[in-house]
Structure formats: structure tokens, C-alpha cells
Amino acid sequence: MKIETDGQTLRVSAVHQLGAANAHAFREGVRDALDDTQKDIDIDLSATTFLDSCGLGALVALHKTASSRKGTVRLLNPPPPVQQLLELARMDRLLEIVKS
Amino acid sequence: MPGPAPPTPALLRQMLACDLAQVHPVARAARKFLQEQACHAEEIVDIELALVEACNNAIKYARPDRRHKQVLVEARCDRDMVELRISDHTPGFDWPEQLRLPQQEAESGRGLFLIRAVMDEIHYERGGEGNTLVLRKKRAP
Numbered sequence: 001m002k003i004e005t006d007g008q009t010l011r012v013s014a015v016h017q018l019g020a021a022n023a024h025a026f027r028e029g030v031r032d033a034l035d036d037t038q039k040d041i042d043i044d045l046s047a048t049t050f051l052d053s054c055g056l057g058a059l060v061a062l063h064k065t066a067s068s069r070k071g072t073v074r075l076l077n078p079p080p081p082v083q084q085l086l087e088l089a090r091m092d093r094l095l096e097i098v099k100s
Numbered sequence: 101m102p103g104p105a106p107p108t109p110a111l112l113r114q115m116l117a118c119d120l121a122q123v124h125p126v127a128r129a130a131r132k133f134l135q136e137q138a139c140h141a142e143e144i145v146d147i148e149l150a151l152v153e154a155c156n157n158a159i160k161y162a163r164p165d166r167r168h169k170q171v172l173v174e175a176r177c178d179r180d181m182v183e184l185r186i187s188d189h190t191p192g193f194d195w196p197e198q199l200r201l202p203q204q205e206a207e208s209g210r211g212l213f214l215i216r217a218v219m220d221e222i223h224y225e226r227g228g229e230g231n232t233l234v235l236r237k238k239r240a241p
Contacts, residue, residue: 017124019120019123019124019152019156020120020123020152020156020159020160021120021121021123021124050124050127050148050152052149052152052153052156052211052214053153053156053208053209053210053211053214054156054208056210057206057207057208057210058207060204060205060206060207061207063205064205081145084145085149085214088214088217088218089201089210089213089214090201090204093204094204094205
């Protein structure tokens with residue numbers, strides 16, 4: 001996982017898998033990387049080959065973290081199977097999904 | 101005269117320790133097996149998700165006194181159907197007749213819904229020594 005800062009936004013990329021085995025570490029790693037000035041989290045899912053319900057839970061947890069700072073979580077460029085799962089779990093109603 | 105016997109389904113059998121880190125390698129093995137059986141990519145995505153959710157539950161909810169026992173995963177595939185059998189050592193539960201997604205901001209509780217959404221048939225067989233979740237998905241022609 002790669003984390004970069006860009007003003008008020010934390011950019012997370014190179015997330016290859018997001019499942020039960022690493023969801024907790026992912027969530028805590030992102031939270032720990034947030035400084036006091038950042039409120040938005042962009043998560044680039046373009047390299048994600050696997051996501052499960054525990055991974056979805058981590059995304060929801062980060063949404064709540066960002067919301068508490070009056071910010072948002074955006075999911076960038078999920079591959080079709082990941083997009084399908086996000087829609088199946090209706091996460092697209094909670095999190096903004098951006099395709100470029 | 102009876103017709104020829106149907107071909108024996110292809111079988112993949114994997115054992116995994118009670119450790120969530122072991123789930124992804126088993127899912128990868130299942131993906132490779134299903135690719136070898138010429139399953140469609142969309143079917144493989146669905147089956148892999150159901151397999152992972154089932155294994156996650158089998159590990160997360162294993163009885164403390166049986167966590168040393170392995171989880172047995174079997175995948176059978178013939179030309180019409182893929183069947184998964186995941187044997188667990190949890191206390192077991194009654195499979196809900198109706199499954200709904202939890203509240204949007206819930207951080208857990210989506211696994212069974214996802215299994216139900218992507219598979220065609222679900223049976224949960226409870227037993228004294230363990231339980232077996234049987235999941236079936238019809239293959240597209």
C-alpha cells in the first residue's frame with residue numbers, strides 16, 4: 001500500500017487485496033497517516049484484485065473517519081469485479097466512485 | 101438401456117488452518133481450478149467471493165476448543181454446476197430465511213448477504229463434530 005499527501009487529501013494506492021486478513025491493518029494504516037489538516041481520503045482501487053465484506057467494512061470505517069472531519073472518501077477506478085461488489089453491497093450509495 | 105454414466109466431476113480439495121491469512125491462497129487455488137474447468141470469468145469472481153466469505157466465517161467463528169482443527173474446502177465442477185463444500189468447527193447457526201444488508205454505516209454483517217446474492221443454492225448441514233456449508237452455482241452454457 002502506498003500513501004501520499006496532497007493538501008487536505010490523503011491518497012492511498014497500490015491496494016492489491018482488501019480482505020479479512022489485512023482489512024484491520026489497512027484501516028489503521030490509513031488512519032495513522034492522516035494528519036490534523038486532512039479531511040478527504042482518495043483510495044485508488046485500480047490495482048485491487050480482491051475485495052470482500054471485511055474490506056468493505058474497512059472502507060465504511062474510513063468513511064466514518066473522514067465524515068467526522070467533514071470530509072469524504074472517494075474510490076478511484078475500481079476494476080469491474082470490484083465495482084460489481086461495491087454495487088452489490090450498495091456501497092455506491094455511501095461512497096463516491098470515480099472513474100477517470 | 102441406460103445412457104452412459106455422467107463424467108465424474110473435477111475435484112479440488114484444500115485444507116486450511118484456522119488463520120485468515122490462509123484464505124487468500126485457497127481462493128487463488130480455487131480460481132485456478134475453475135479457470136482450468138473453463139468457467140466464465142464472471143462465475144469465477146462470484147464463486148471466489150462466496151468461498152472467501154464462507155472461509156472467513158468458518159475461521160472467525162470457530163469454537164475456541166477446536167481452533168486447532170483445519171477447515172476443509174472442496175470444489176466440485178462438472179459441465180452444469182459448481183459446488184463448494186466448506187466444513188467448519190463453529191457452534192453453527194440457523195441459516196436466515198431472509199437476508200438483508202445491514203445499515204449503510206455498519207462495518208460488518210454483509211458476508212451472508214453476499215454469499216446468497218452470488219450463489220444459486222445454499223444448504224447448511226449442522227453436525228456434532230462440525231458443520232458443512234454447501235454452495236452451488238449453475239454454470240452458464
